[in-house]
Amino acid sequence: MSSARGAEYGDQTAPMVVARRSVISMNATTPTRHTRQELRNLLLETALVILREQGLGLGVKALTFKRVFERVEHDTGIRLTNASVIGRLWKNLADYQADVLAIVAAGEAGAERDATAGAIAPIFRQPATGTVEVRRARLREVCRIGGAVNSELLRDSREWSVWLGVWALATSGAVSEEKERILDALHLGYDRITDGYAALYSAIMDHLGLCLRPGLTLQQFTVGVSALAEGCALRSRVDESMVGILLPTGEDGAPQEWTIFAIGLDALTQEFFDFITPFPPAGT
Numbered sequence: 001m002s003s004a005r006g007a008e009y010g011d012q013t014a015p016m017v018v019a020r021r022s023v024i025s026m027n028a029t030t031p032t033r034h035t036r037q038e039l040r041n042l043l044l045e046t047a048l049v050i051l052r053e054q055g056l057g058l059g060v061k062a063l064t065f066k067r068v069f070e071r072v073e074h075d076t077g078i079r080l081t082n083a084s085v086i087g088r089l090w091k092n093l094a095d096y097q098a099d100v101l102a103i104v105a106a107g108e109a110g111a112e113r114d115a116t117a118g119a120i121a122p123i124f125r126q127p128a129t130g131t132v133e134v135r136r137a138r139l140r141e142v143c144r145i146g147g148a149v150n151s152e153l154l155r156d157s158r159e160w161s162v163w164l165g166v167w168a169l170a171t172s173g174a175v176s177e178e179k180e181r182i183l184d185a186l187h188l189g190y191d192r193i194t195d196g197y198a199a200l201y202s203a204i205m206d207h208l209g210l211c212l213r214p215g216l217t218l219q220q221f222t223v224g225v226s227a228l229a230e231g232c233a234l235r236s237r238v239d240e241s242m243v244g245i246l247l248p249t250g251e252d253g254a255p256q257e258w259t260i261f262a263i264g265l266d267a268l269t270q271e272f273f274d275f276i277t278p279f280p281p282a283g284t
Contacts, residue, residue: 039080040089046071047100052158056165060097098178104159104166105185108192112153117200119149124207132275135208139273140249140266142204147262151243154233164234190226198222209279212272221272225265232261 034042046068056062069080090096120142130138154160170182198218204210205218212218236242236259245263246255 034078036089039084042072042076042078043068043080043085043089043096044100044103046075047096048103051100051104051162055158055162056169059165060101060169063097063100065093065096094176094178098181101166101169101182102185104163105170105182106189106192107159107163108189108196110196112150112157113193113196113200115153116146116149120146124204129280132277135275135279139204139208139210139269143266143269144249144256144258144262147259147265148243148257150229151232151236151259151261154229155236160233193226194219194222197225201225205273209276210273211276213274216272221268224268224272228264228268229261232259232264235260 047063050063050068050071054062065082065085073079085096086092090099123138123141123145126138166182167186170179170186173179201218201222205212212221232242242260243257245258245260247258247263248255249258250256
């Protein structure tokens with residue numbers, strides 16, 4: 001249950017619009033004249049494929065026109081040159097790289113959110129009634145299960161690794177026009193992911209009869225969960241102790257497996273929410 005990224009950024013759109021599937025013909029024996037937008041989409045999609053496969057370990061400098069052209073020719077048979085692109089589709093290589101990284105930055109992690117919602121769905125098939133203690137136990141189980149799913153998704157996600165690389169590139173070094181575009185895309189991505197997860201958390205609140213404590217907002221909770229998830233996911237890649245923690249939270253004190261992220265998430269819910277009583281309210 002997290003608002004951190006872990007899904008395919010290829011599903012998203014940045015300030016530029018990119019088609020999910022290329023409209024470029026792959027029949028190399030029949031030359032086809034392609035529009036600028038078709039070529040633009042193809043080059044952006046190809047760069048995203050390269051990033052998914054190889055990451056940003058060498059920085060954005062490894063994402064060159066030569067490298068992308070070679071991949072395009074290998075995959076489609078289409079031969080491109082610098083003259084086909086520079087001054088026609090992008091001003092220069094830096095302009096192209098900024099567009100690619102902006103697509104990654106603006107991703108909203110829809111698949112990860114859906115996977116988390118699916119994992120906790122059985123809990124919400126139970127009647128939306130019960131004492132505070134019963135509802136508190138259900139909320140804790142939401143945190144435990146959702147936290148475990150999130151920890152695994154981010155730990156193993158190549159897309160999130162690339163997003164981290166883009167975040168680091170955009171927030172370090174001298175400011176430039178290209179970095180400003182990537183930062184704008186990061187803000188867009190954060191807004192999208194916050195809105196998406198806020199809707200999920202709102203549904204949880206409605207089902208379990210939760211209300212925010214005075215002075216706190218759902219956006220604050222969502223941002224807090226996101227920051228916690230991202231930090232725990234980073235640490236979990238090098239520290240196995242972040243998962244597999246046994247706590248006596250099961251029925252009759254039976255041990256259950258927790259993650260550090262889930263424990264922190266559970267603590268956040270206790271600070272942000274109160275339980276509505278009676279619930280459901282009389283007359284509903």
